[in-house]
Amino acid sequence: MATVLYHLGRVAFRWRWFVALLWVAVLGVVGFAASKAPAAADEGFTMPGIESQKAFDLMEKRFPGTTADAATARIVFIAPSGEKVTAAGNRAAIEKLVDEAADGSQVSGAVGPFQAKAVSKDGTTAYATVSFKAKADDLTDTSKKHLERAIDQARDAGLTIEVGGDALAKQPAAGGPAEVVGIAVAALVLLITFGSLAAAGLPLLAAITGVAVSMTGIMALAHTFGLSDSTGTLASMLGLACGIDYALFVVSRYREERAKGHAPREAAGLAVGTAGSAVVFAGLTVIIALAGLWVVGIPMLTKMGLAAAGAVLVAVLVCLTLVPAILGFWPNAVLSRGTRRNSERHRRKRLRTDNGGSRWAKAVVRHPLPVLLLGVVGLGAVATPVTHLELGMPGDESKPTSTTERRAYDALAEGFGPGFNGPLSIVVDATGSADPKAAVTTISKHIAAAKGVVSVSPARFNQAGDTAVFSATPSTSPTDEKTKDLVKTIRADRPGIEKDAGVSFEVTGKTALDIDVADKVQASLVPYLAVVVGLAIVLLLLVFRSLLVPLKAAFGFLLSVLAALGAVVAVFQQGHGAQLLGVQSTGPIMSMMPIFLVGIVFGLAMDYEVFLVSRMREAYVHGDAPKEAIVSGFRHSARVVVAAALIMTAVFSGFVGADESMIKMIGFGLAIAVVFDAFVVRMAIVPALLSLLGNKAWYLPKWLARLLPDIDVEGEKLSRKVPAPAASVDDGPQPAESALTH
Incomplete structure (x- = not known):
């Protein structure tokens, strides 16, 4: 391995123009393919093998034209202090908003609070539901602005209005400034580590090149393999991280070999042969970890893992070829000032072999048992809370109170109870039943009688009359353990309920889906x-x-x-x-x-x-x-x-x-x-x-x-094949080496 990579490093160093132009050509070709490739269709989040997903699939099949993940907006109305939403002026403003919202081009329906009896007992809070034909990501700016104008007009009437759901929710930016700050800090750390602008910039240049190639590659293949916009997030993060790390180690080893007196081309070969070997196997371990995500059984996660594994592979290839090629253009630029000048002070400094790392290691090997016990016990203590781990999918309740989604969540919980924000959807498959309505009524009564269920909504049948959907509202919040126990109880009692009704049913909805995902x-x-x-x-x-x-x-x-x-x-x-x-x-x-x-x-x-x-x-x-x-x-x-x-x-x-x-x-x-x-x-x-x-x-x-x-x-075999430098730095001044001769 070391010998093969040693020769690769020497070849890349010598044929630097060819290697550099090859990577430019690869980036150009992949970028052109990405610009011409059609956008990937959003397949949404799916979790094969769980009950909630089976119920969603059944709903999409039996209710044509409806989409389980279509966008919705839940508009919450809060009356001014001392008033009720049922007052004439407030009622008129709410009904006007609902009528205008229903006229949206992508709206499939809008149900007002007085039509759906969605008014709190004290009359201070109400809500309307606006359903769309498309997913949240596919809503046009025109549709969103139409709804926002209607909401603003109702606010002018004195009502406090908050909006939940995903139709108008702003997606948080996970990258952008954070990545820029990360790159800036990386540049500063590299500059302090190497003491050279060129040495600090080379790992960044290599990492950015690798990320550019991998991300454009993901864009080019997005439609073919159904990759969503979020697929590249992990690839970008790890491509940048590993790209900087890998180039950092090769450049560091190159500087070390040059300080020993090796010629630039020889030093590049040795750096790729030794540090590059470590890079190859480090990259393989990362690729194994990412490709292993298929074990989880979540298609989206599998695609993210494979895309990120591809980005890491590109980072390894860039490190083994482009980094030595760039070193060939400027073989002395990445060296420390002392090595470039070959000064007496630098020679004396190199003779003092101890540095911070070796001094720390000597302290550890002198007292290994106390250090080992302190480290293991300390991390073990920090890990203790894992025994109380609860998994779930945080929703609007976890957002800052500055967001309208969080305020809508809190208002609904206060007006209608904590379980209102996490209703369970019951999907009844009444195929083959002589009396589907009676069967659904039987199931509805059983679930309404379950401990922890506050209310059950009227059932909605499909056109064929063989499938029905109704909601059951828990008494506890979506993230409460009691809600999780309720779902398990209903499913555990299902055999008896289905025997009594003569039909089958599934429990789904966002709350049940979150529970199923966490369990899987x-x-x-x-x-x-x-x-x-x-x-x-x-x-x-x-x-x-x-x-x-x-x-x-x-x-x-x-x-x-x-x-x-x-x-x-x-x-x-x-x-x-x-x-x-x-x-x-x-x-x-x-x-x-x-x-x-x-x-x-x-x-x-x-x-x-x-x-x-x-x-x-x-x-x-x-x-x-x-x-x-x-x-x-x-x-x-x-x-x-x-x-x-x-x-x-x-x-x-x-x-x-x-x-x-x-x-x-x-x-x-x-x-x-x-x-x-x-x-x-x-x-x-x-x-x-x-x-x-x-x-x-x-x-x-x-x-x-x-x-x-x-x-x-x-590199044991490599050290036997490569002769020691004819004269080391410590032997006295050496003639300057031209990049063109190596």
Whole structure:
């Protein structure tokens, strides 16, 4: 592996114009294809294999022309203090609004509060429902402005009006400023790390090029594979993160080889052969984690994972080819000032081999047991809240009170009860029944009698009369555990109810869907972990040729993920420190959060593991004692690993400032996970454990060693083939080398 990549690095360095133009051509071709490709149709969110999805599919089949995820607007009217919405003036303003809303070009119907008896008992609150023919993303600006004008006119009459639903909801921006801030912080960290504008800019240029290629590729393939706009979010995030990390390690190794006295082309080959080998296997672990998302069984998540895996693959290819090519254009620009000047002061500084990384490693290997216990116990304590994890999909109740959706939610809960915002939809399949209406009435009475149900709406039949839908309003809020218990109770009692009615029914609606999604994700988490961690252990076994190092890596990853998830539960579910992050309401953790944490953090954790431990393995193979190898690995890699972790933490932390609670949760969870994994697990637990294991850490049975291919990531064979530099920097001034001669 190292030898092949060594030659690739030398070729890319020599044929730099060809390599650079090739990437420009690839970007141009993919960009042209993206500009000509038709837009992908929005397939919506689907979750095969759960009851709620089966019910939605049945509704779309039996009620032609209706769409389960069509846009709706729930307009909430609140009378002025001391008045009621039923007063003549208020009633006239409400009826006028409903009539005007019904005239919208994309509106399928508008039902007023007095027609639907949607007025609170005290008469202070009422609501109207406006249904559209299209999904929220497909609504035109004309349709939205028509409804907004009608609402503004009713407000002029003195009513307080809030709007829930998704028709007029503004989608929060997950990227934009956060990504710009992340790139700016990354540039600053790289500049401090390298002390050179060119060295700081090269990883950013490589990462941006890779992201541009991968994102235009996703756009070009969006229609063919049904990729939605959200599919590229994860790809963009990880493509940028991994692209910076990978280029950072290759550039750092290039500077190291140049400081030893190697010619530019030779240094580029050695950098790609050694650091590039680590990049290949780090990238493979990330790709495994992302491609493994298919285990969860959510089509949207599978597509996001595969798209992000493609972005990581592009980042690896850019790192192995474009980075050495750019180094060929400016071989000395990325070097430190001392190396370029080849000064006496720089030579003396290089003789002092200790740096911050090696000093930290020496402190850890002197006291490995206390460091190990402190790290494990500390992360274990932070992970404790995981035992109280509750999964769900936060809705309008989690939005800031500055949004009209949140205020509408609160007004409806106060006027009609907490369960009004999360009604259950009962879909009855009465095919083959002699008296469908009587059967539906029987089911309706049974559900109305269930403990925890406040009311049941009249049933609505399809044209064929063989399918009916009605709503059951719980007494508790959508995120309350009692609501979840109610859904389970109704489903558990279903066999007896269906036997009595002679027909079958399903329980669905947003609340039931959220419960089903949470249950399915939770059940998929262990298989996903088993697949991802199992494959990664095999891969790391090939990389490090050791039994214990891969197991130690997997243990450290699980510890950091559990600690991060525990911190998320403590803040966003239990409310500890929530105000500091601007979280206005707590509740269940987003159902996808554990999967996102496992997939993304696993990839980044294995990056740090491969980059750090591969240098230890390299030193050990070249003759260092176990503890000396640990110190040597930290001397060469600690600074760049810390820089990479700081960059990722800054990128993810930028999302904590978002208004949306879910975006805050994702940003906080990923940022704290990187901190735990990079600074506690990789920088403390890993060297402490390796120090305690000694030579056993690198043990591999002879029979297994013969079976495993020797891929030589650490470049042992390469070091025997490549001659030492004729004169090192320390031997005195060397003639300047021209880029054209190498």
